[in-house]
Each structure stands twice: as structure tokens, then as C-alpha cells.
Amino acid sequence: MSASSVVGAVSIPFFSFGITFTPQNLAAHVLLASPFLVLLFGHLYLCTSWRRNMALVLANLLLWCIWLFAAAVMWYFQAGWYGVAVFTPVMAGIAGLLLLASLRIREPA
Numbered sequence: 001m002s003a004s005s006v007v008g009a010v011s012i013p014f015f016s017f018g019i020t021f022t023p024q025n026l027a028a029h030v031l032l033a034s035p036f037l038v039l040l041f042g043h044l045y046l047c048t049s050w051r052r053n054m055a056l057v058l059a060n061l062l063l064w065c066i067w068l069f070a071a072a073v074m075w076y077f078q079a080g081w082y083g084v085a086v087f088t089p090v091m092a093g094i095a096g097l098l099l100l101a102s103l104r105i106r107e108p109a
Helices: 001-014 024-030 034-046 049-077 080-103
Strands: none
Touching: 001 024, 001 034, 001 049, 024 034, 024 049, 024 080, 034 049, 034 080, 049 080
């Protein structure tokens, strides 16, 4: 789920919002997709049980809602790099907190 989220977060703006494909736009959308990379890191290396992985899947869904809001706001207001500078650390922080919360899930002994 997280790997497809990274690919989707990078490619959706080019297809849905009609943004031209330039290296600058690609870099901006890769930065905006970085919270999904945080969750992908959690899936691959930190969460070893199905319960923790399921918590990350739910975190992924929540992060999609936040990402779609951020993408729509940036498209509507034409925020550019200022929007990337605001939304990327906020979403990465939320993804990090959700990852830490998923690590707190206790497993049966």
C-alpha cells in the first residue's frame, strides 16, 4: 500500500490537475510524497507484525486525506515552493507520529 501511495502521490497531480511535467514540478511532487516514504520505511523495516502493518495501512489512508487536501490547496492557490515548504514538513511530521504510534501497539506474547 505504501509503495503504491508513493507512486500515486507523485503521478496523480500530473494526470488530474494538468500540471506540466518538468524537473521542478517532479521534485516538488516527490517532496510532497515524502510522508508516504516515511510510512514505506516503517512497513519495510520497523513494523514486523500484521497488527502494526495494519495500523500503518490505516495511517496511509489518513495521510491520503491530508495529502489530497494539500494538493488541492496548492493547485487552487498556486502556492508553488512556498506550499511545498509548508505542507511537506507538516505531513512528514504527521507520518512520523503515526509511525511512532503504530510501534506502540502491543503484540500478544
